[in-house]
Each structure stands twice: as structure tokens, then as C-alpha cells.
């Protein structure tokens with residue numbers, strides 16, 4: 001019977017979850033066997049070979065005689081808890097693994113045969129546990145309960161939040177989406193107490209670091225940090241705030257969510273359902289005598305306009321925008337309805353950034369990418385001998401990656417660039433950048449490629465967006 005159970009569990013689970021699932025299955029099955037034997041009046045069979053209690057990790061003494069009342073006393077938990085227990089254990093295992101991997105997100109994906117758990121680590125999806133299909137709904141219900149969501153509603157998407165029970169643990173943002181095979185759950189882990197990086201720790205080139213320091217000591221203007229999700233915009237924003245947090249200034253932030261907690265700074269959490277949006281919070285903050293305002297993200301035209309107006313009236317505004325590079329940030333602001341003259345006079349700088357994955361040196365090998373990638377990145381044909389990629393080894397957990405590094409394009413607005421911002425086309429603004437010596441993300445990625453620090457594929461993935469050699 002033991003081997004039958006193991007075969008059963010083995011079919012359902014991959015090896016990494018097996019050790020955790022077998023005791024769970026054992027508990028469940030043992031309870032069912034005990035109650036069934038009690039029903040038929042033969043509880044003594046429990047000890048006599050039909051069921052081997054050594055299988056369970058919890059040694060529970062079977063009843064000494066065949067009296068039913070003893071059996072009832074022996075069953076320790078009510079029915080509902082008995083069935084909840086495996087889901088609780090699986091959920092805890094999933095969360096613990098995420099912390100161990102230092103994952104930013106957990107994906108619980110129902111598929112036709114099983115439910116797959118994947119983690120986003122260093123920006124890439126990593127395969128995790130595989131959970132039996134029949135456990136999926138219980139697991140989702142467990143997470144919904146933790147996130148205070150409606151467990152009986154399975155047809156519409158739901159969003160929730162799980163607060164950590166430990167002061168140093170991560171808060172979790174929960175999103176549930178109905179899909180073909182069931183509800184998919186994505187959990188974003190927010191770590192409040194993760195060490196805030198200082199400006200030198202960001203890894204900016206020396207001249208860009210000086211420029212950034214000078215920028216945040218300006219009395220007014222707007223500094224935009226741009227890039228896609230996971231490019232480290234928030235870290236840069238907080239590094240800037242950290243730099244000035246001890247100065248005699250009134251610093252106020254509007255965030256969604258509050259990701260880091262500062263002692264000497266007023267932080268406001270956006271609450272859209274209650275009507276506290278970025279725009280309404282920003283208006284209120286302007287009446288609170290601020291020197292520096294951090295706006296977590298500009299998502300709408302109203303917030304954009306108020307932020308730019310504030311930057312013209314004696315406030316330093318630090319914010320992020322979801323665009324690819326510094327020039328496209330201007331186009332995005334125009335799209336949001338910010339007048340060109342307001343952009344030209346309010347904008348102090350745009351920092352476009354990416355996090356690039358560094359090749360593992362232990363398993364790097366020559367790379368021969370297709371010519372189209374080299375052409376797009378502006379790498380000459382004669383260079384390929386120096387190109388490397390990493391195939392993966394035990395040292396890098398078979399990912400080919402050894403850490404990440406920031407790449408920054410710092411556009412500091414001067415007289416030249418300001419006049420291009422006022423009425424120039426996108427290509428005129430790009431030209432102004434070039435003549436003013438701004439190093440673009442693509443150019444920097446290309447240098448890293450030629451130095452063997454990153455692969456061509458990584459440069460293309462992170463820093464190519466139809467720029468450089470196309471125009």
C-alpha cells in the first residue's frame with residue numbers, strides 16, 4: 001500500500017514537491033482509512049497491516065480497543081480543517097520558496113494536467129513546484145482567504161493584498177484572473193525593509209553620478225526616471241530621495257504602493273477606490289508647503305500637468321514614466337496633453353534605465369548571433385570573435401547569469417536641448433542629444449557586448465527599440 005501511494009503521488013508531483021506532498025497525502029488518507037474502519041466496526045485493522053502507521057511523519061497511537069468512542073476522540077480536527085490543511089501547507093511551501101529565491105513575483109498557473117508554480121527571479125521566470133490539479137481550487141481559496149477576496153466568485157478578476165505577519169516579511173499584492181483551466185494567481189512581493197540603495201550603489205558612470213547629484217539639489221524642476229517594469233526605476237527614485245532625506249527640506253511622496261519606508265518623510269499611499277488618486281493627492285500636497293515631491297508614477301494627463309506646473313513654481317518633482325528612452329518620454333508627455341512649452345521649461349532631466357543581466361564568467365562561450373541582431377545594435381561585422389554568451393553551469397544555477405547591472409541614459413536639459421524640446425521633432429531632439437554627448441542606452445549596451453559583459457541577446461532584449469542604426 002505504501003508503494004502504491006508513492007506511485008500515486010509520484011504521478012501527481014515532480015520530485016521537488018514530493019517530500020512535502022507525501023506526508024500531506026498520508027495525513028489525508030490515514031484519516032479516511034481510520035474513519036472508514038471505524039464505520040465498518042473494524043478499527044483494529046488499522047494496526048494490523050492494512051495501514052502502516054510508520055508511513056506518517058506524525059506518529060499517532062492507534063486506539064487500544066475497538067470501541068467507537070475512542071475513535072471519535074482520536075480524530076483531532078473538524079472536517080473542514082482536515083481538507084484545508086494540504087492547501088495551507090502547499091501555500092506556505094510556495095511562499096517560503098519565493099523568499100529563499102528572492103523572487104519578485106509568484107505565478108500560480110493552472111494547466112490542463114497540473115498546476116505550475118513559477119517565480120520571477122532577476123526578471124526571468126523560473127520553474128518551481130508542480131501541484132496536483134485537484135489541489136488547485138483549495139490553494140486558490142486559501143490565498144483568496146488570506147487576501148480577503150470573495151472565494152465563491154470565480155468568473156471575474158479580483159485584486160487583493162496580504163499583509164505580512166512578521167515585521168520583516170514582505171507584503172503581497174494579489175491578482176486573480178479567471179483563465180481557461182481555472183483561476184491564475186499572481187502574487188507580487190513587496191519588501192518594505194529592503195536596504196535602500198544610495199546613489200553610488202546604483203552603478204552610474206562617474207559623470208552621470210555627478211550630474212544626478214547636482215540635479216537633486218536644484219530648487220525646482222522635474223526629474224523623470226523612465227523604463228519598463230523591472231528596470232529599477234523605483235530604486236533610482238528612492239536613491240535620490242535618500243540622498244536628500246537628511247537635509248532641511250519638506251519631502252512628500254505619493255506612491256502606489258509604498259515600497260520603502262522612510263523615517264523623516266511624509267508618505268502617502270494612493271487609494272483609488274476611496275478617491276485618493278495621484279492627481280488628488282498631488283493637489284493636496286501642494287497646499288502642504290513641500291520642497292520636494294516624489295510622484296511614484298505619472299499615469300494620466302491630469303497628474304502630468306499638475307506635476308509640471310508644480311515644477312515651475314519652486315518645487316523639485318521626482319517621478320517615473322513608463323516609456324522606453326529619454327526622447328520617447330517627451331512624446332509620451334505630449335500624448336498625455338502636457339503643452340510643449342511646459343515640458344521645455346519644467347523638465348530638468350530624464351534618466352532612462354535598464355537592468356541588464358551579466359554573463360556568468362564560469363560558463364561563457366563564444367557567441368555567433370544572427371547578423372540582423374548585430375546590424376540592429378550597430379555592431380560591425382568584423383567584431384563577432386569577441387562576443388560571448390553563457391550557457392549555464394551549477395555556479396549560476398544553470399541560468400547563465402551572474403547578477404544584474406544598471407545602464408543609464410542621462411539627458412540633462414540644457415539650452416540646446418530645451419529649444420529642441422520646445423518645437424523640435426523627435427529626430428531633432430535625438431540629434432540634439434547626440435551633439436550634446438548624451439550616451440544612449442543602445443550605445444552603452446553595445447559597449448558591454450563588445451567587452452563580453454553581456455550577450456548580444458541580452459543587449460537586444462533590453463536596450464534595442466528601433467533606435468541607433470535605423471535612422
Ligand SMILES: [Zn+2]
Pocket residue numbers: 360361362363364390392393394395396397398400401
Ligand atoms: Zn555559469
